[in-house]
Amino acid sequence: MYTFSKRLKTFALVLMVLGALGMALGLWSAPKTVEQAKSMVVSHDTHGEAESHEVAPADEKQVVVIEGHEIEVGGQSSHAASTDESHTADHDTHLLHQLQNKPWAAIYVAALFALMISLGVLAFYGINRAAQAGWSPLLFRVMEGITSYLLPGGILLLVILVLTSLHFNHLFVWMDPEVVAHDELIQGKSGFLNVPGFLIRSVIYLGIWIGYQKLSRKFSLAEDNDSTTGSFVKNFRLSAAFLVLFLISESMMSWDWIMSVDPHWFSTLFGWYVFASLFVSGITVIAMVTIYLKSKGLLPDVNDSHIHDLAKFMFGISVFWTYLWFSQFMLIWYSNIPEEVTYFVTRIEDFKVGYFGMIAMNFLLPLLLLMNSDYKRLNWLVVMAGIVILVGHYFDVYHMIMPATVGDQASFGLTELAAVAFFAGLFIFVVFTSIASAPITPKNHPLIEESKHFHY
């Protein structure tokens, strides 16, 4: 039996408090009016970025000129002069929306990523249950602990989505009737992309995941006091059914919650791509929590072979993620169809370092760090590779959301860090509370002996 250590609990609570403060500050300091937005951009704009010049009215261009960007401004001013008054006004509102979105997008990315980790673990757990895997039952309580985050995390995400649909922010432009009225493409998609449908679907996805999590956990705990294999068989059937529903709901979740921030753009393998991301993040967190608990002397039966297997999954799914990323990228890059290629043009123009750095972190580093068989048994190395993978996949989600919602105003600053801290704190708090609430090693699981003597 594990007890949630005081120190870790304090750490989690401090993270949550600091994170909440930082997020509140971010929301409070977001601009309320167009004027505020414009002045923010000019005062922050020491690089003289082309976009901000375009939206800045004549008097503020002077300021920029004084700062010593004559050449760029000269090029831009002729461009700006050709745009009429309403066009400039459009740009200004757009800028305001981007800056208002910034703290919301930061919170949304962190909330989504934490939920995705938990969901990835749920999928991994379901697969192990449905496959009646013999190596993993020792880790089931760890996985159940991590998936218990789905309930609070899901509710928080739902709150964000409801606030968004009430126009507290403009993360999803298709929710704005003004935008839809002038956009034929979104009108054509409004049968799917409408607020009631969006919220109902979101509730259904979360309902499927949380329902499976709660039921499976119940059967798993019942197993400890069960002399027959009844609970085991029930859990097996439930998991097989869940996996079917999971693939459908996960894929649709990725369209609703992520792909629809770019409502014009679509990719048919996006669901898989998001799945690979959440799956590898989830497995990484299983490995890290297991190694942490093992270092505390719990989980004595978990041996090097278990860690080795988890590290193999981290390695393999990282490569799988790269395969999907590249499959999506290469086809769009090669065909170069304007409505598709905008997705990558935005990311390469405004997010070049972050976007390609993220790919290096998610592919090259895990590939090289975890390739050697012996390294997969070094706990510290698995943790280091795990940190790289988690940071990399946070930035994967970041680059899914930010370009469409915040655009070239995006940066990784205090609000982003605070949002990560808050959700990391909440995640640690919920996960370890849940792990502490039940015996850490399952009893009476028919394959538990095989798991204890697992040798790859």
Add this chain to the structure above:
Amino acid sequence: MANKVIHALYNDDDILMMAVKKVRAAHHHIDEVYCPFPVHGLDKAMGLAPTRIAIAAFLYGIVGLSVAITMMNFIMIQDWPQDIGGKPSFSYLENMPAFVPIMFELTVFFAAHLMVITFYMRSRLWPFKKAENPDVRSTDDHFVMEISVHDNEESLRALLEETGAVEINISEKHS
């Protein structure tokens, strides 16, 4: 000089594994074990050095990657640049996405084939080579453990009988 060797035959891989551990615990050197199929963990039980084929595979993969890059840079960029799909090939880096599948395939191709060839060479296997296994049943349903005899025939035979060998033969090895 011909060496005397003892061949102990087993008909089960679990019994064989136990036997290997017992023989090693009695400080006898096992020359070789001939199996009809790979037995998991036998290499460790026999005390064989860990394989270095993975290191070779990594190096072969790098060779394959280099060959792919050099080859395509010459063919597609230097020798005969073409404009494919509105993407003129003047720079390797700009056209790289199109080359990635080939880079991947040749990495795998080189690593896989050279690894197999290395394995055959290290195992001294080549076409028309005469089989080394002392008893043809080792290709069917028996496991053969080979131990050199150094004037300890009787004690060795007793030990092997104890480990569950179904048959024990002593023969001269000519090599």
